[in-house]
Amino acid sequence: MAKSPSRNSSAGARPTATGNGGETHQQAPMERGAKRGEPQDTAHLTTNHGVRISDNQNSLRAGSRGPTLLEDFVLREKIFHFDHERIPERIVHARGSGAHGVFECTRAIPELTKAAPFQAKGKQTEVFARFSTVAGGAGSVDTPRDVRGFAVKFYTDEGNWDLVGNNIPVFFIQDAIKFPDLIHSVKMEADRGYPQAASAHDTFWDFISLMPESMHMIMWAMSDRAIPRSLRMMEGFGVHTFRMVNAKGEGKFVKFHWKPVLGMQSTCWDEAVKIAGADPDFHRRDLFEAIDSGNFPAWDLGLQVFDEEFAAAQPYDVLDATKLIPEEVLPIQIVGRMTLNRNVDNFFAETEQAAFLPSNVVPGIDFTNDPLLQGRLFSYLDTQKSRLGTTNFHQIPVNAPRCPMHNFQRDGMMQTMVPTGRANYEPNSLADNGENGGPRECPETGFTTFTANDERNDGSEKLRVRAELFADHYSQARLFFRSQTAPEQAHLASAITFELSKVALEPVRTRLLSRLRNVDEELAARVAAGLAMELPAAAPAAAKTVDMDASPALSIIANAKHTLDGRKVAILFDEGSDAGEISAVRSAVEKAGGTCFTVAPKVGGIALSKGTLKADGQLAGSPSVLFDAVALVLTAEAAGKLTREGAAVQFVMDAFGHLKAIGASDGAKALLDKAGVEKDEGVTGLGADFAKAAAMRFYDREPKVRMLA
Ligand code: HDE
Secondary structure (H helix, E strand, O other): OOOOOOOOOOOOOOOOOOOEEEEEEEHHHHHHHEEEOOOOOOOOOOOOOEEEEEOOOOOOOOOOOOOOOOOOOHHHHHHHHHHHHOOOOOOOOOEEEEEEEEEEEEEOOOOOOHHHHOOOOOOOEEEEEEEOOOOOOOOOOOOOOOOEEEEEEEOOOOOOEEEEEEEOOOEEEEEEEHHHHHHHOOOOOOOOOOOOOOOOOOOHHHHHHOOOHHHHHHHOOHHHHHHOOOOHOOOOOOOOOEEEOOOOOOOOEEEEEEOOOOOOOOOOOHHHHHHHOOOOHHHHHHHHHHOOOOOEEEEEEEEEEEEEHHHHHHHOOOOOOOOOOOOOOOOOOOEEEEEEEEEOOOOHHHHHHHOOOOOOOOOEOOOOOHEEEEHHHHHHHHHHHHHHHHOOOOHHOOOOOOOOOOOOOOOOOOEEEEEEEOOOOOOHHHHHHOOOOOOOOOEEEEOOOOOOOOOOOOOOOOOOOOHHHHHHHHHHHHHHHHOOOHHHHHHHHHHHHHHHOOOOHHHHHHHHHHHHHHHHHHHHHHHHHHHHOOOOOOOOOOOOOOOOOOOHHHHHHHHOOOOOOOOOOEEEEEOOOHHHHHHHHHHHHHHHEEEEEEOOOOOEEEEEOEEEEEEEEHHHOOOHHHHHHHEEEHHHEEEEEEEOOOHHHHHHHHHHOOEEEEEHHHHHHHHHHOOOOOOEEEEOOOHHHHHHHHHOOOOHHHHHOOOOO
16 A cells, blocks of 8 residues: 555646537636635635625624614625535435545556556546445444445546445345335334434335345345445445447446455444444544545455356346356456545535446446346436536536536536537537537547347347346355355344344244245344244245355455554553553554554543653543554553443453454453453464454454354
């Protein structure tokens, strides 16, 4: 990972659009008033119309105790603008965090695609990425159990390409027509307005239990993938099968994958719940702080490329978004790396107003007949009008292409382009008279749709049907479950048990159990036992469930990267702590790529064995759930005192319960004992073995600390 100062260099967040027709120009408001980063006239407060304000403390009144005057345009404008600050939040994915960055091609693939970002090794393309939860509102917390959105806008030389994916490679439904039902069911219940940002309630599981096609996605959503440690430690997927088309017009199918350079990591469920209280902005803060300190998060972009012949040979339909292609069957080829290197200057202007559209493709990228994708092509354009209020949302800086754009679309609300001349239609012959006739279509280089239809599509009749192979709803759900390690299987069974325990409608639980039997008998039995329910008969399945070869690539734990890179270690200290031990821990952690955060009962400065130290955080506000490992640098006296402080005991108990490394000075023993810490590989002294242990989680410890389903 590149490390260099990152703070908001002003590179390219403004549109370079040169026009909207013939001769046009755009007067960006930010240029007229305050330029990005360097306001032109910071000294003087003005109204929106540029009139200097003499008094921003008192409104205009008739006498010192009289009524406020309608004439006070300064007051009226200020309150009027404030009253209208809010825009509708996204109907899904409302809570999100974004950043700017760059995509660099590491392997040119002109034989596969003519898309501009992939034409030359080393080619850089500006990007904006936004990560989100799905169900919660914009002000909800960062760590609920939920799918995460993973949307990337590539500002390519030939227009914007938006790869609007998730951190899970499959989806709940196969056909876009079911999306409103799915989302209504998972959002807060219509009559009572709760629960917020949670799937553990009646209506969601009612819908799921009636939609067997959701079973594969449910396995993912109930797995540790849905409680990521950091947005920087998640994979991303394009989900659908797309097409790549080369300059000769030859097309191949492709699936997109993002692989985090920091490796994947998740939290424990109990930890995720506690983080929600300790720091509702846990993921947003983590992303912002990492970029701000020059620890730029990065992901490799990988492709699974295949042709019709491969597609036809699979036991599932590649147009079905509830199916994946195991990496072991079709390896992923890495073609580039995305590095996020610049935080937004303004959350609303950029992250909130970012409009991603799966229909934004560029020459060289095309769609397929996936019925889920086809529905999305309509929805996203439509939703921007209702959210951003105008068809001119593409002129907002974060959405504007960096390459020139010219066309004859005109006017509309909030038009900021200023087209000149008469040419606002085409064809025209104005150029023959020496006038600017405006742009023309470009048959050679313009976007052309890949015309060949999938051979297996007869295409002649209009039908409301699903293709036959879409009927297998369980084989890949089974594949996912059986590809997990034992601890991950236990987490998954426990997550379903927990969620169903929140479902008051008993027939819904029973129906879901009947589906789980088709996924895996043992899983169904474990959930039933966890709920103390009888196992019902298996639900009838529309197609035969096949046992696919396990795909170890689907496990987080089996592929864990043991590193302190991007991880944060807490050092708990108090009166008399050994200054040398604190700095030794700090340097070992930093040497291994991690960062340290000091925690003490008081923040203002505590006397150590030598000198004093101000803590980064106060104990009560810095619980161990916010860190990847903890070091306890305490004297016996301080540890004894802290055994009577609940926050300190909980700090250690949670670190142990969340399977983290605990490094402890000899003096810390009383606190370890009070917190019920038992010696194991993850409980170390403060030497080199601590820095090594801190890079891991200790899943072997789990049976000692919780009863899993
Ligand atoms: Fe979305 N989705 N979606 N979705 N989606 C939206 O668009 C929709 C689907 C995804 O950071 C909305 O601008 C339909 C799959 C992300 O701004 C909306 C269907 C995948 C984001 C919409 C799907 C996604 C959205 C709401 C079924 C993964 C956030 C606001 C056909 C491949 C993007 C907006 C951001 C947002 C519709 C299914 C990912 C309403 C109709 C599958 C990451 O247009």
